[in-house]
Amino acid sequence: MKVDGKDMRTIWLEPDGWSVGIIDQTALPHQFTTVRLSSVQDVARAIATMQVRGAPLIGATAAYGVALALRADASDEALERACTTLAATRPSAVNLKWALDEMVAVVRNRPREERLAAAYRRAAEICDEDVAINQAIGRHGANLIGAIAANRAGHPAQVLTHCNAGWLATVDFGTALAPIYVAHDRGAAVHVWVDETRPRNQGAALTAWELGQHGVPHTVIADNTGGHLMQHGMVDMVLVGADRVTADGDVCNKIGTYLKALAAKDNGVPFYVGLPSPTIDFSLSDGAAEIPIEQRTADEVATVTGRTVDGRVEKVRIVPEGSTVANYGFDVTPARLVSGLITERGVIEPRRDALAAAFAERAQAAR
Amino acid sequence: MKVDGKDMRTIWLEPDGWSVGIIDQTALPHQFTTVRLSSVQDVARAIATMQVRGAPLIGATAAYGVALALRADASDEALERACTTLAATRPSAVNLKWALDEMVAVVRNRPREERLAAAYRRAAEICDEDVAINQAIGRHGANLIGAIAANRAGHPAQVLTHCNAGWLATVDFGTALAPIYVAHDRGAAVHVWVDETRPRNQGAALTAWELGQHGVPHTVIADNTGGHLMQHGMVDMVLVGADRVTADGDVCNKIGTYLKALAAKDNGVPFYVGLPSPTIDFSLSDGAAEIPIEQRTADEVATVTGRTVDGRVEKVRIVPEGSTVANYGFDVTPARLVSGLITERGVIEPRRDALAAAFAERAQAAR
Numbered sequence: 001m002k003v004d005g006k007d008m009r010t011i012w013l014e015p016d017g018w019s020v021g022i023i024d025q026t027a028l029p030h031q032f033t034t035v036r037l038s039s040v041q042d043v044a045r046a047i048a049t050m051q052v053r054g055a056p057l058i059g060a061t062a063a064y065g066v067a068l069a070l071r072a073d074a075s076d077e078a079l080e081r082a083c084t085t086l087a088a089t090r091p092s093a094v095n096l097k098w099a100l101d102e103m104v105a106v107v108r109n110r111p112r113e114e115r116l117a118a119a120y121r122r123a124a125e126i127c128d129e130d131v132a133i134n135q136a137i138g139r140h141g142a143n144l145i146g147a148i149a150a151n152r153a154g155h156p157a158q159v160l161t162h163c164n165a166g167w168l169a170t171v172d173f174g175t176a177l178a179p180i181y182v183a184h185d186r187g188a189a190v191h192v193w194v195d196e197t198r199p200r201n202q203g204a205a206l207t208a209w210e211l212g213q214h215g216v217p218h219t220v221i222a223d224n225t226g227g228h229l230m231q232h233g234m235v236d237m238v239l240v241g242a243d244r245v246t247a248d249g250d251v252c253n254k255i256g257t258y259l260k261a262l263a264a265k266d267n268g269v270p271f272y273v274g275l276p277s278p279t280i281d282f283s284l285s286d287g288a289a290e291i292p293i294e295q296r297t298a299d300e301v302a303t304v305t306g307r308t309v310d311g312r313v314e315k316v317r318i319v320p321e322g323s324t325v326a327n328y329g330f331d332v333t334p335a336r337l338v339s340g341l342i343t344e345r346g347v348i349e350p351r352r353d354a355l356a357a358a359f360a361e362r363a364q365a366a367r
Numbered sequence: 368m369k370v371d372g373k374d375m376r377t378i379w380l381e382p383d384g385w386s387v388g389i390i391d392q393t394a395l396p397h398q399f400t401t402v403r404l405s406s407v408q409d410v411a412r413a414i415a416t417m418q419v420r421g422a423p424l425i426g427a428t429a430a431y432g433v434a435l436a437l438r439a440d441a442s443d444e445a446l447e448r449a450c451t452t453l454a455a456t457r458p459s460a461v462n463l464k465w466a467l468d469e470m471v472a473v474v475r476n477r478p479r480e481e482r483l484a485a486a487y488r489r490a491a492e493i494c495d496e497d498v499a500i501n502q503a504i505g506r507h508g509a510n511l512i513g514a515i516a517a518n519r520a521g522h523p524a525q526v527l528t529h530c531n532a533g534w535l536a537t538v539d540f541g542t543a544l545a546p547i548y549v550a551h552d553r554g555a556a557v558h559v560w561v562d563e564t565r566p567r568n569q570g571a572a573l574t575a576w577e578l579g580q581h582g583v584p585h586t587v588i589a590d591n592t593g594g595h596l597m598q599h600g601m602v603d604m605v606l607v608g609a610d611r612v613t614a615d616g617d618v619c620n621k622i623g624t625y626l627k628a629l630a631a632k633d634n635g636v637p638f639y640v641g642l643p644s645p646t647i648d649f650s651l652s653d654g655a656a657e658i659p660i661e662q663r664t665a666d667e668v669a670t671v672t673g674r675t676v677d678g679r680v681e682k683v684r685i686v687p688e689g690s691t692v693a694n695y696g697f698d699v700t701p702a703r704l705v706s707g708l709i710t711e712r713g714v715i716e717p718r719r720d721a722l723a724a725a726f727a728e729r730a731q732a733a734r
Contacts, residue, residue, distance in 0.1 A: 029687035029690075030684075193693075194690075196565070196668065196685070197591070198565060198589040198590060199589045201685050204685050204687075204690075205685065205687075208687050212687055212689050212690050217691075218691065219692065219693045220668060220686045220690050220691070220693075221668065221692070221693050221695075222566045222590075222623070222694070223565060223590050223623070224564070224565060224590050224621075224622040224626065224698075225622055225698075226626070227623070227626045227629065227698055228622060228699075229695075231698070231699065254591075255589065255591040255595060256589070256590070256594070258594040258595065258598070258630070259591065259593070259594045259626040259627075259629070260626075262594065262626070262629040262633055263625070263626055263629060266629055288599070293595065301588065302587070304673060304683065305683065305685075306670065306671060306684050306685040307683055307684045308683055309682070313683075314675055314681050315676070316671065316673025316674055316675055316680075316681050316683055318568050318571050318671060318672075319575060319587045320396035320571075320576045320579055322579050323561075323575040323578075323579050323586075324584075324585065324587070325586065325587045326587075326588050326592070327588075328592055328595050328596075331592075331594055331595035331598070332598065
């Protein structure tokens with residue numbers, strides 16, 4: 001996607017051919033800074049401090065982390081050490097684990113002198129595969145948006161999104177936002193309602209920033225607003241990402257997604273989820289009962305970070321001292337509220353048989 | 368209610384017998400400051416800058432504003448000027464208009480020398496009437512909470528609230544929070560989930576502060592959280608205030624209320640609204656269609672005000688420059704999602720016949 005009019009990915013090989021560039025996402029939206037990673041320690045720090053975030057991007061960055069580790073020391077011990085270090089940065093990230101396994105599989109049975117090139121090659125492939133998956137999600141979803149736009153007689157299709165499942169969370173295009181980018185690039189008129197997404201404000205900070213950079217019209221709203229908009233016919237489609245989807249189509253995503261799904265149902269607004277198929281966990285069925293919901297630090301709710309009028313970035317506390325705070329990171333939207341799952345293989349109904357048919361190889365492996 | 372262990376109201380006559388004391392609510396929760404109002408200009412400024420807010424408290428403060436105006440000049444012209452000034456401070460506040468009409472009715476047909484005493488008397492009555500109404504709401508609602516607590520075998524009754532309809536919004540006790548205070552003071556175990564209530568954070572700033580001061584256990588959560596809590600059986604009742612209720616029982620309240628009502632319905636959690644009966648507008652029926660929703664300044668969504676680690680109060684921007692922002696202040700919860708309206712005359716079903724029967728004199732006057 002574009003930044004300041006130039007095409008960019010969220011991660012790239014630097015011109016030196018070995019070090020890795022990323023965008024420091026903790027500084028967004030107030031500052032656009034890139035960071036050069038030249039060691040596995042650099043990569044571990046970038047993941048742990050959330051300079052990179054989003055499951056696909058974490059996986060891709062970790063893959064390059066293994067390559068950087070092998071550049072310093074191509075031994076089995078160094079490989080193992082690198083994987084242990086990287087796996088500990090975000091222990092619950094499924095993609096991180098997957099990317100490390102991929103790298104080990106490619107490297108382990110090779111002679112030392114071949115390992116480095118193989119690692120860089122596989123890391124680049126992991127990035128390109130992510131982009132290809134997201135482009136496919138984008139094409140399938142853009143057809144839905146295009147159909148709405150075609151019926152709107154010049155008015156833009158109104159899409160509401162929650163959190164950030166955009167290109168910043170992936171290598172490029174994003175998952176939930178890929179259909180929006182593809183539709184926009186095809187010339188469809190699209191306007192996006194961006195939930196600010198408390199407590200971490202990834203909507204206001206990241207989604208608004210990346211849509212703005214790419215030139216997609218959008219409006220930031222408080223998370224409380226979507227129901228009112230849907231009641232008044234101001235939303236044509238809700239489109240969100242997913243952290244995990246069960247074999248029955250229940251969707252675990254950023255806290256607050258379930259509330260938007262309820263409002264969509266109550267107002268006849270279609271509710272779609274954009275996701276790469278590895279997000280589907282065929283070992284789970286009832287999301288609300290089976291998916292443990294991470295409780296995060298109270299500080300995320302009790303404080304807000306932003307930029308002062310004179311340009312300093314400050315953290316301010318909004319909750320009285322002495323008040324208890326709870327911070328649940330995710331919630332589960334039952335499949336009955338989901339209109340469709342937009343995957344790289346098309347739009348799938350959120351039902352066990354439909355998902356198993358579309359991803360037979362994975363559904364069978366989970367038995 | 369209590370502040371630092373002492374009983375207080377939100378507005379009081381100072382020991383000098385004529386000037387009026389208020390709490391500066393714009394400084395909460397970071398600072399507890401009282402302000403002395405000694406002229407109608409002081410009162411107009413306090414209302415306009417939201418040092419006092421909440422319909423009942425605005426009305427009570429405006430009433431004292433008329434008294435202070437008459438203290439300087441008891442003429443008809445001064446009375447009219449004062450009402451014009453005060454009415455302009457918050458043009459859409461129904462209670463403000465009502466309180467001014469009350470004051471004019473009491474003063475106008477009296478000789479000048481009697482006006483001042485009559486005005487102070489009526490202002491004090493308006494305050495006491497508000498307290499009496501809220502205590503009645505509190506008693507009726509506390510019975511509901513008590514019944515839940517009795518079934519919880521020692522675990523607290525879990526009540527979720529949105530925004531601030533507490534004693535800070537009234538002269539004392541509050542509307543939605545009155546049942547909680549009464550239940551707590553009766554010895555029932557109650558715990559309150561406090562929605563932070565973006566964009567102005569009245570939940571985190573005001574509700575959490577007043578519950579904390581009175582010693583009611585509570586936990587502040589992001590507005591996105593309630594659905595997850597209800598899905599997991601962690602909420603026994605939702606209890607909110609109202610800005611306006613239609614003759615058919617539709618409830619206009621702070622933006623985001625509707626989303627919580629949907630989650631309550633989806634999870635079989637009772638959803639109650641605490642309100643003084645003047646909030647019912649018998650001239651309206653379909654709330655979503657008929658109640659215009661105020662759009663407020665983008666700044667409220669784009670920025671957050673809080674306290675820095677070193678104690679300064681700062682405003683920080685969280686939305687990228689160049690992103691559009693929308694700020695709808697209220698939404699409408701359809702009567703079908705409301706379990707009951709807790710009024711000073713008891714818990715009323717949100718239906719036209721039930722409301723008309725309970726408030727026959729007002730329902731008939733609206734025909």
